[in-house]
Amino acid sequence: MVDYQIFKNFQKHISLNDAEKDYLKSSFILREVSRKDLVVRQGQICKKLLFVESGSLRAFNVRDDGKESTIMFAVRDWWITDMDCFVNRKPSLVSIEALEDSSIIELDFHILENLYLEMPKFERFFRILFQNAYIREQSRALHNISFTTEERYRQFVESYPAIVKKVTQRQIASYLGVTPEFLSSIKRK
């Protein structure tokens, strides 16, 4: 059986036997995408929860005035989607693009809902996944409002070296919520 990264990810919190892996394999879609491909388009409904087998993705919002904000990055072994869109069928607030050629796994909403019923241990898995996601976002909220841009830049570089290697300065700036010019001027010091 192919040694998918996603199984290792599941097995951080729950155990899976080969029969279960087989069953799972049939319920998700493996997709190869190229650099700059859009996996999700802002404004549309996204019915997929995405897992990065290899490569990297970026979720970003573009305002009417053209201003672009990066909401999150996802590298190998990370999950990503617009959760509000995925769960509540709202138009996506973000586009998700591949930062390089990547392999991703798509989990369909209805299949996942079904999975919760058939294999309740996935309630546990995603309970822990969302719990951790919430912790990260709660921490991000604190950092955003109480630290200076310079402090937040340093912490980002320190916390996510795997991401820093793959993204442009401009994209980091749009994640921190500042202009690329200003981020550049911070680094000068």
Added chain:
Amino acid sequence: MVDYQIFKNFQKHISLNDAEKDYLKSSFILREVSRKDLVVRQGQICKKLLFVESGSLRAFNVRDDGKESTIMFAVRDWWITDMDCFVNRKPSLVSIEALEDSSIIELDFHILENLYLEMPKFERFFRILFQNAYIREQSRALHNISFTTEERYRQFVESYPAIVKKVTQRQIASYLGVTPEFLSSIKRK
């Protein structure tokens, strides 16, 4: 049986019979707190997940330089805690204070872990709870980096009228990450 708000909250996502409610009642602690009481202290370990039966709470961080940032508010029917502290045994990044005399329910970490095993439907409940919490924080992150303070203030007032009624301007400013003076100058217009 007393008609706790928390049962209505649980029943938004899972069903409970009277025997189960009885069992639950024995596993949480109802506490009355007074205005300005600290329920959680920054720097200490908080082993409790909190639910607001009535009244309102505020979680805030104080930096070394004295700068105070409000992370979240919780009114009747809301859950609140420092999740990283609760789940991972880290010192709490926040203090949680009562904004008025309040009744709160405390759920102990170990009792909750036990509950997951004995009543797996709670995996589902908290999976959905954290999923929604994550959605809100993801949305907050987007607002923080892509909207002006004025826009964020308007959206806060519009989205959380129940909170606005109970908190000071200063506390809203510390939630938005600006000084009270500046928030005041925005309202002038």
Added chain:
DNA sequence: CGTCTATTTGAATGTACTCAAAAGCGGTGG
């Protein structure tokens, strides 16, 4: 009524943005 805190106001300062232009860098085709 007096005290304590919240809010408002204003002036001076610092932080971050806009706009424009120059410099750097990687890929592509001749």
Added chain:
DNA sequence: CCACCGCTTTTGAGTACATTCAAATAGACG
């Protein structure tokens, strides 16, 4: 292998946003 193109990054000047500090005013509470 070099020249060019497109994009990112850097730099700088001018402007707008937000803070600090200090003082005045207004509200809440005992």
